[in-house]
Amino acid sequence: MATAVETLGKLERRITISFPLTEVRAEVEKRLKVQAKTAKAPGFRPGKVPLKMVAAQYGYQIETEVLNDKVGRAFNDAANEAQLRVAGYPNIEPKQESPAGVLAFDATFEIYPEVVIGDLTTVEIETVKADVSDAEIDKTIDILRKQRVHFHTKGEAGEHGDGGEPVAANGDRVTVDFVGSIDGVEFPGGKAEGYAFVLGEGRMLPEFEAATVGLKVGEAKTFPLAFPEDYHGKDVAGKTASFTITLQKLEWAHLPEVDAEFAKSLGVADGDVAKMRDDIKVNLEREVAGRVKARNKEAVMDTLVKTATLDVPKSLVAQDTERLAEMTRQDMAQRGMNVKDVPFPPELFAEKAERRVRLGLILSQLVGENNLQAQPEQVKAQIEDFAQSYEDPREVLKYYYSDRRRLAEVEALVLEENVVNYVLGLSKTSSKAIAFDELMGSNAQA
Structure with a gap:
């Protein structure tokens, strides 16, 4: 009893x-x-x-x-x-x-708490939009060219030229020997032979790169280098070392021409450069659309969190905190990190877990009250959209429909989109154009 x-x-x-x-x-x-x-x-x-x-x-x-x-x-x-x-x-x-x-x-x-959602017709939500112009296509092509760069000995004549005067400059790949000392004593990690890097990419500290610029093969240079206070090597952080570098090899970067061969390397069978640009534009527009959708979804979720009133069950927050910690542990393990015995303090995830639980309760209330559940045709349309960027769309459909968990993930995405569209349809919205680079540099997540 x-x-x-x-x-x-x-x-x-x-x-x-x-x-x-x-x-x-x-x-x-x-x-x-x-x-x-x-x-x-x-x-x-x-x-x-x-x-x-x-x-x-x-x-x-x-x-x-x-x-x-x-x-x-x-x-x-x-x-x-x-x-x-x-x-x-x-x-x-x-x-x-x-x-x-x-x-x-x-x-x-x-x-479970009572969820009271405020008057959505009175809230103001600013959405974003962005366009893909020829400039963005050109930037993308430049990136693709750099990914296919190949190097030639600088100063030696070849089919692509000699690269100019055989003096180290930004963009060149240099191979150096170096040795560093502090107060006349060499320190661990401060010596190497045959070390290669590209000048201007920022892999080395600024003083190191600046000292390398202008050298010719066989030349050496000694210079002071001040390690930053937050340098990852704690033994040398905040200290000033004396380095001697010797340039052993100098190569210049040859970027492929934007021609039929380049287009073919990107999967355009007939080498049509115009078609290549069209393909790049389509891919960029798909990426932009996804990021715009993510930014606008985040704006809607922020509005719902501010508008709704509810008490969040501590037990659900605790469960989600454990879930986030375990997901982080698995992700780090997959990256090759040994985190088996590393403690994950709950407070690291508590704030995010509380927001996730709060949003989950709010979305559940909205969906139930307004019949915003994901419909089968919506789910299929979403999967077909995913499949557009794959060679065999039928395999993508099979991938999702053969696993209930994968299908549930798509259903959750569609449900969220239904909520976003519902809220945007009720609220007072304004649209702001943002630069392509700003959008691509963001990583909005609900």
Whole structure:
């Protein structure tokens, strides 16, 4: 039996569950007899083990299972009878004082809150938009050319020229020997032979690159280098070293011409440069559309968080905090990092978890009240949109529809989009054009 529901706080409740000890003992004995039919023990045939031996081996486990079953069933029945929506899992503890022959437990739990969403017709939301111009296409082509760069010895004539005067300059790939010392003593990591890098890419500290510029093969130079206070090498951070570098090899960068061969290297079979530019534009527009959608979704989610009023169940936040920590651990492990024994303090994820739970409750309320669930045709359209950038769209459809979890991920995306469109349709919206580079440099996430 269960007592009336006690209110401990805004969302916290308690129910006391109790039942006769005789019921537990009867159920334990019943399960022990079932277990005895298949129990094994040295010197006994299967099923012939004495009940006392079975009880000694399995009694604690079975008694725990019986208690869990009875308490869980009683709690669910009581919560359903009281028409409570339980958030998370109840914390069940034995009651300290109970009548003789009675087992009693206190189940403390939280319920889902009332979600009050403000008047969305009065809120103002600024959305963004961005265009893809020829300048963005040209920048992308330059990036693609740099990805296909090849180097030639500077000063030596070849089919692409000699690269100009054989003096190190930005854009050149240099190979150097170097040695560094602090107060006349070499330090770990301050010496290398045959070290190659491209001048101007920022891989080396500014003083190092500046000293390399202007050198010819075989020339050496000694210069001071001040390590930043926040330098990753703690032994040298904030100190000034003396470096000597010797240029061993100098190469200039040859970028491929934007011609038919270049277009073919990008998958344009006939080498049509105009078609290549069109393909790049389509891909950029798809990327821009995705980022614009993400930025506008973030604006809507921010508005909903500010507009809605609700108390967030701590139990759900705790669960999501653990989930985020585990996701981070798995992600770091996949990147080759050993994080098996590294502690992940909950406070690192608590704020994000609280926002995720809050948004989840708000979205659930909006979807339920306004029938914004993802429809099958919407899900299919979304998957088909994903498939456009793949060689065989049918394989993409098969990939999603063959796995319920993958399909659920798409359904969640469509549901969020339905909410975004619904909110934008009610609110006062304004649109702001932003630069392509600003948009591509952002990484909005709800």
